Amino acid sequence: MAMTIRSVRKAKGHGAERRQEILDAALMLFAQRGILAVSTRDIAAAAGISQPALYAYFRTREEIAAVLCEQAFIDLRMRMVAAADHQPPDLASFLRICRVYIDFGLEQPDAYRVAFMLEKGGAEPEETKARITAAGVEAFGCFHDQVARFVAAGLTRPAETTLISQSLWASLHGLASLLIARPGFPWADRETLISHHIMALAAGVLRR
Amino acid sequence: MAMTIRSVRKAKGHGAERRQEILDAALMLFAQRGILAVSTRDIAAAAGISQPALYAYFRTREEIAAVLCEQAFIDLRMRMVAAADHQPPDLASFLRICRVYIDFGLEQPDAYRVAFMLEKGGAEPEETKARITAAGVEAFGCFHDQVARFVAAGLTRPAETTLISQSLWASLHGLASLLIARPGFPWADRETLISHHIMALAAGVLRR
DNA sequence: GTGATAAGTGATCACCGATCAATTGGCAGC
DNA sequence: GCTGCCAATTGATCGGTGATCACTTATCAC
Numbered sequence: 001m002a003m004t005i006r007s008v009r010k011a012k013g014h015g016a017e018r019r020q021e022i023l024d025a026a027l028m029l030f031a032q033r034g035i036l037a038v039s040t041r042d043i044a045a046a047a048g049i050s051q052p053a054l055y056a057y058f059r060t061r062e063e064i065a066a067v068l069c070e071q072a073f074i075d076l077r078m079r080m081v082a083a084a085d086h087q088p089p090d091l092a093s094f095l096r097i098c099r100v101y102i103d104f105g106l107e108q109p110d111a112y113r114v115a116f117m118l119e120k121g122g123a124e125p126e127e128t129k130a131r132i133t134a135a136g137v138e139a140f141g142c143f144h145d146q147v148a149r150f151v152a153a154g155l156t157r158p159a160e161t162t163l164i165s166q167s168l169w170a171s172l173h174g175l176a177s178l179l180i181a182r183p184g185f186p187w188a189d190r191e192t193l194i195s196h197h198i199m200a201l202a203a204g205v206l207r208r
Numbered sequence: 209m210a211m212t213i214r215s216v217r218k219a220k221g222h223g224a225e226r227r228q229e230i231l232d233a234a235l236m237l238f239a240q241r242g243i244l245a246v247s248t249r250d251i252a253a254a255a256g257i258s259q260p261a262l263y264a265y266f267r268t269r270e271e272i273a274a275v276l277c278e279q280a281f282i283d284l285r286m287r288m289v290a291a292a293d294h295q296p297p298d299l300a301s302f303l304r305i306c307r308v309y310i311d312f313g314l315e316q317p318d319a320y321r322v323a324f325m326l327e328k329g330g331a332e333p334e335e336t337k338a339r340i341t342a343a344g345v346e347a348f349g350c351f352h353d354q355v356a357r358f359v360a361a362g363l364t365r366p367a368e369t370t371l372i373s374q375s376l377w378a379s380l381h382g383l384a385s386l387l388i389a390r391p392g393f394p395w396a397d398r399e400t401l402i403s404h405h406i407m408a409l410a411a412g413v414l415r416r
Numbered sequence: 417g418t419g420a421t422a423a424g425t426g427a428t429c430a431c432c433g434a435t436c437a438a439t440t441g442g443c444a445g446c
Numbered sequence: 447g448c449t450g451c452c453a454a455t456t457g458a459t460c461g462g463t464g465a466t467c468a469c470t471t472a473t474c475a476c
Contacts, residue, residue, distance in 0.1 A: 116386075116389070117325060117385075117389070133392065133393075136390075136393075137393070137394070140393075157408075157411065159404060159408075160396070160404075162396050163396050163400065163401060163404040163405075164404075164408075166395060166396055166401060167383070167401065167404055167405040167408050169382075169386075170379065170382035170383035170386050170405060171378065171379035171382050171383075171405075171409075172382065173382040173385070173386055174377075174378035174379050174380065174381040174382020174383070174385065175375070175378035175379070175382070177325075177381070177382065177385065178324075178377075178378050178381055181324070181325070182344075184341060185341075185344075185345070185348075186345070187374060188368070188370045188371050188374055192371065193371060193374060193375065196367060196368075196371040196372075196375055197371075197375040197378060197379075200365075200367075200372075200375050200409075200412040200413060201379075201408075201412055202412075203365065203411065203412040203413075204408040204409055204410075204411040204412025204413070205408060205411075205412070208416060
């Protein structure tokens with residue numbers, strides 16, 4: 001028993017590195033070829049292990065995507081926290097927060113796909129699904145808190161904070177997801193479109 | 209040659225019916241179990257034919273989803289046309305047009321998924337992809353035309369029509385897709401949220 | 417009837433996600 | 447040194463998938 005502690009610890013340490021290597025390889029392949037086109041054998045080969053070895057670290061292929069999803073949510077949350085200043089909120093900070101969200105989607109389109117645009121097979125373990133939902137709710141919670149500061153400062157049109165934050169989130173997600181999913185659509189100039197979109201949202205949410 | 213005309217006609221007629229039966233069966237299964245969980249054998253069994261017979265009507269499984277996607281776009285376009293009145297535009301018509309879009313997504317979540325939220329494998333025949341894009345551009349074109357009427361009537365804040373319509377579309381898509389993709393999220397009351405969302409969009413787009 | 421044409425089928429291919437018995441490699445106890 | 451154990455890893459394999467093929471069946475002009 002006692003002797004196994006060190007070996008287990010070492011194995012876990014080694015295992016955790018391996019686990020992250022697998023995740024890195026999977027995300028790279030997802031980015032290169034698309035999520036559906038990557039097989040477990042591809043991931044294993046890219047990670048330098050055999051295909052069955054994957055299942056020592058992840059129960060299913062879906063769980064790999066699910067963990068990447070969770071990491072994406074955590075990344076988004078960190079960006080939100082980093083972008084949050086503790087000055088009194090103003091138009092500039094509103095625009096910045098919206099920017100952070102859109103930029104996250106455009107800079108990490110595959111993570112964004114995994115996090116928000118992937119059809120879930122419903123076969124994931126309940127515990128894994130709960131962790132993803134928790135990470136997502138937490139990331140959105142940061143966004144919600146920022147919106148709440150604008151509401152508290154009296155900068156917004158009168159409405160429930162939850163309605164404002166969820167509506168705003170949906171609008172930001174809409175632009176990010178469409179730009180990612182439909183790159184072939186005849187979009188207006190991307191930068192101009194994003195700026196206009198965020199300005200229009202500000203006009204709809206903030207007091208004039 | 210001449211003799212084959214009738215047989216071809218009859219075969220095509222029969223074939224077209226079968227083709228639509230397959231599409232109906234596929235859409236039903238997609239709705240019941242999710243798009244990824246439906247196999248060609250499932251579709252064939254539901255349509256009352258053998259699995260290889262599918263490939264007489266569709267080149268790949270993806271093409272079945274692609275044609276459903278095209279039909280969804282056509283349906284959306286028809287709804288847009290039906291909702292378009294030729295009275296001078298006002299706030300009520302703005303709200304109605306937005307409603308049509310959201311309702312389309314919520315009433316036909318699976319068609320909406322296929323049309324807007326499905327990861328394309330990139331393996332579809334180029335001609336099929338072009339038809340889908342064309343149908344999508346056409347559906348969006350109807351929406352764009354409606355927006356243009358508001359711009360022409362001087363009801364909107366000054367901005368390029370294309371920017372306004374694409375931004376609006378993104379915001380509507382964002383809410384529809386999130387409500388479809390994340391039913392487990394702690395949303396505000398759906399009806400209240402939709403109303404607030406559309407009102408906020410109106411406030412952001414229309415002149416005060 | 418008869419031959420040609422098209423539709424539909426069973427059998428099959430390569431590949432997928434996932435599982436399992438068997439093998440390997442490293443470390444404790446002697 | 448050697449032995450025995452345990453976790454990590456593997457080749458082989460299972461059922462199922464999308465797609466293809468040779469073969470059979472049904473239809474229709476003549």
